[in-house]
Amino acid sequence: MRPLALYWAIGEGPSAATAEAITGLKRGHRLLPARRTIYREGETADEIFTLFDGWAFRFKLMPDGRRQILSFLLPGDTISLPLLRFDRLHFSVQALTAVSLCVFDRAGLADYVSAHPTVARRLEVFFARDAADADERLADLGRRTARERVARLALQLFARLRRRSAVQDSSFDFPLRQQHIADALGLTAVHVSRVFHALRGEGLIVVERNRLTILDPRALMKAAAMRQSDLDSEMN
Amino acid sequence: MRPLALYWAIGEGPSAATAEAITGLKRGHRLLPARRTIYREGETADEIFTLFDGWAFRFKLMPDGRRQILSFLLPGDTISLPLLRFDRLHFSVQALTAVSLCVFDRAGLADYVSAHPTVARRLEVFFARDAADADERLADLGRRTARERVARLALQLFARLRRRSAVQDSSFDFPLRQQHIADALGLTAVHVSRVFHALRGEGLIVVERNRLTILDPRALMKAAAMRQSDLDSEMN
DNA sequence: CGAAGACTTGACGGCGGTCAACATTGGTGG
DNA sequence: CCACCAATGTTGACCGCCGTCAAGTCTTCG
DSSP states (O other), rough: OOOTHHHHHSOOOOOOHHHHHHHEEEEEEEEETTOOOEETTTTTOOOEEEEEOEEEEEEEETTTTTTTEEEEEOOBBSSSGGGGOOSSSHHHEOOOHEEEEEEHHHHHHHHHHHHHHHHHHHHHHHHHHHHHHHHHHHHHHHHHOOHHHHHHHHHHHHHHHHHTTTBBBBBOOOOOOHHHHHHHHHOHHHHHHHHHHHHHHHHSSEEEETEEEOOOHOOOHTTOOOOHHHTTTTTO | OOOOHHHHHSSSOHHHHHHHHHHHHHEEEEEEEEEEEEETTTTTOSSSEEEEEEEEEEEEOOSOEEEEEEEETTTTOOOOOOGTTTOOSEEEEEESOEEEEEEEEEEHHHHHHHOHHHHHHHHHHHHHHHHHHHHHHHHHHHHHHHHHHHHHHHHHHHHHHTTTTBTTEEEEOOOOHHHHHHHHHHHOHHHHHHHHHHOOOOOTEETTTTEESSSHHHHHHHHHHOOHHHHTTOOO
């Protein structure tokens, strides 16, 4: 179920006609190496990207250098879709691994959406879901311990990758450095290391050679204070 | 500039026709006392509310009782607009003061929006802005100190209330209890008390008798690590 | 006026941050 | 293919911001 271009944002079952039309709007692919900045906060752009392959992340930088990672982007995720409605975005995006992007013409996509109310409505739902996701994370950062946050991140990535068939035997490629995890969860890299050490010591998860393995899903979900239904609602 | 009903969400300058049509969709007003639950997470509802007068807040409750306040709602804000697109919301809403709500028929509003692409597009922008706001707060909770968070909250409320002409002489009605501030900022009420004590000692702000006064805006913005442009972009 | 809620203040503790040294990994070029 | 160097991760010592607990004061409002 490798997602083609915008399907993820447009929703589950676009009609064949819609799919074809959107593919037609695609200007092409673009390959970028790891660590490359894909979009810089405040920039204008006449292209809109989606992530075809590889990992990336959205983040905000503060003047003094502090960084907050807002979300991790996986294959099929949109990267700069809000550019459809705004001239500038309030976050930056960076490639985590080497990535392949789908490139769309901003104006062309906007025209297409304007002309197709069904698609526009899906966009609306998409943005609303984005806000709901952010609210979920707010509760994580405001009211959860470091241990819960790390456990939850692992389970959320697991769930999202599983939908992309990128999980084998409860393990998956994991290109995040501990600094990324720290910046996403409001911690320091040193403390992330300690939490992983503890989780590993209890036999819950292992990270080695850029691969994360969930050894004891049941116990991990308990550490994350998550129920199955919480996991299932990780739709994206 | 008391906002009528949905104008806030629909945007700055709806046409007279639009305004009239939306007013026509309003089923009526509803008065609720302080502390009353307006919407409970996961409920279905055939009514959609906006806040006409008073303060409220959106929040999530965790099974063990921890609470995260997602945002404070001021007159003119929408309360449960995402119900247009979802059957259930992922947060609850509670009145902070006595409130007056505008009540809309969910299906009627949905029909109207479907029939008016211009309005639909404004909704889309509205949801996207919501997500951007949440991202902003993520950076607050993840990467700012308690002092910065409190200073920012004061300034953000100041800016939002000023647009509603609810500020006189740098002071405004302030019905929040310290527990609310704590639950919004990921702190404890005790620590919020200490931060206020410090800020007052430095002559930055005073809170007394349900009124907050900004004594030294310049210094407060410095404590908040905010620039004027940051404040201005508090659009809502 | 009484009671419940809200705020303040102090003592103490712990989660997580800081600093630093060292180990390990991985990328790069010779 | 190996050697080197930079990036990343680990570990320990120590610290401080903020949480917890509790007692006491102040507000608010019936």
